[in-house]
Amino acid sequence: MKPVLEVRDLMVTYPARRGAAPARAVDGVNLQVGQGEIVALVGESGCGKSTLARALVGLVKPTGGQVLSDGVPLGYSAAALKAYRRHTQLVLQDPGGALNPRQNVFDAVAEGPRLHGLTDRLGERVHTALAKAGLRPPEQFAGRFPHEMSGGQQQRVVIAGALALEPSVIVADEPVASLDASVRGEILKLILELRDSLGLSALVVSHDLGLAWNIADRVAVMYLGRIVETGTVEEVLLRPKHPYTRALLSVLPDSGEPPVLLTGEPPDPTSVPGGCRFHPRCPLRAAEQDSRCDGQDLPVLTGDPSASSLAACHLVQ
């Protein structure tokens, strides 16, 4: 399967104030999203998953590596970015904040087409996008303002705004994290329907493994700026290899395994440990005492989608 969106050895480093070490938010990531595929990127807060999502849509310029769209490296001139954004769109976490409070639904959805000069039959385009996003009948919503709608409806407007450009890829950064549990299911169902009806590819960023299980074809688990385990959703979530993935899964209520509580410092991207970056908190290393864990750096995972599962760990290869 040819990737529609790919990152190669992506690095994003934020410069620090004088005297402090720079933050390596994304520290070597390979990832591919194929046509019509939904990839979930999971990890705890501060692991760099949102930075990776922003780098994918060109909001953050990588300090190393490449973002490739249909195999073509992304340029960072204003014109190149605008052309790229015609077919790669972002859906943000907080739909209330992602909508301009002074724009009504019509203007919010029409914004993308207007910016790209697609004003021919604009009303019809907005209409269609609203209907695709599940806001039916569209006439009823076009004149409303964001504060007159529920969170789920707002998120549908944000999705409609992205769909109005007829993108091929959607990057969704925690698309349901701020929504009620009942609305979450609806929005996730919508993303799945859009994949089935429009062939849309999606990268969904989340801290929620259950969400990944429900919608993703493949999962990438991120820890401290790097992907530590990736593979098909069944492989990674049912037969996890990496001790970090196992620890994350063991604390789910119905995991059936004794919970593994991670100890030690929470990850800090300004001081990434040498060797395996997970070694200070790793329960497996505490048991096995292998010298490679803190002495030998791990290679960056290739992100090859044909492998059913890959894990960056000295002990479970």
Added chain:
Amino acid sequence: MSALDTPAGLDVPRHHAFSRFCRAFAKRPAGLAGLGLLVAFGVLALAAPLFIGDDQLNVIKVDGPQLSPPVDGYPLGTDQAGRSVLLLVIWGARESLSIGLIATALTVVLGSTVGLLAGHYQGWIGKILMHVTDWFIALPSLPLAISLSAVLGQGAASITIAIAVTSWTATARLVRAQTLSVEARPFIERAKVLGAGNTQIMIRHVLPNVMPLILVSSTLTVASAILSEATLTFLGLGDPTSVTWGSMLQAAFLGGAVTAGAWWYLMPPGIAILIVVLGFTLVGRAVEHVLNPRMVGR
């Protein structure tokens, strides 16, 4: 973007924005009262030449009693030369209002532009703009206005420029602060990903969200500009031949109205200033409520 490409029933409110604004404004009694005050003063000021002639303003031609309390024919009394204070207040509104409005327009345009640019371009452009602003803030405003008037010559134009030059900095800092807070909100990020450039982000997303603040601050700027005009004219920097509320106060003060207890000469220009400032404030508050959709119905 025209009405042609919109199917029937799909509301594109850009075309109806103004009428909707008017309807919402009409529901705010305080705003209407303020607007009424301003319209009354505006109409009086504009119509003044129809019923006030040179023979009622020229100190040589007038024939009323000198420094008289309110009497028949002179409802607000007269000044030392025998002119009707009522007619002077009405005539003075012309220049006081126009100086206040023009100075405010200059202040708001200059201050908002600098503030918006400094808030959006946070790199070296923003730094330079804010350094210039800081430099103007550090200048003491009254001596600056006095020296500007001295350089440009006495008169309305130099007073207008002096007021604008000394008061745009407050608007600039206010607009920059609000721009920074709007720029940090997620819908700016969404607009960027949708393909918006710097100009589109500033005009379509930042400006509408900063506008209520600009409007409210400009009503206060009108008020303070009218006060500054009165101050500068009172200090003798205005055109000595023209009648404004400031020059009336100056004439009353110099003519000994205070020691003579001529309250009818001092109070009308002061009350006129108060009413106009109040009118602008009431209208500003109402406009703020109407323009901010979150405040509708409150």
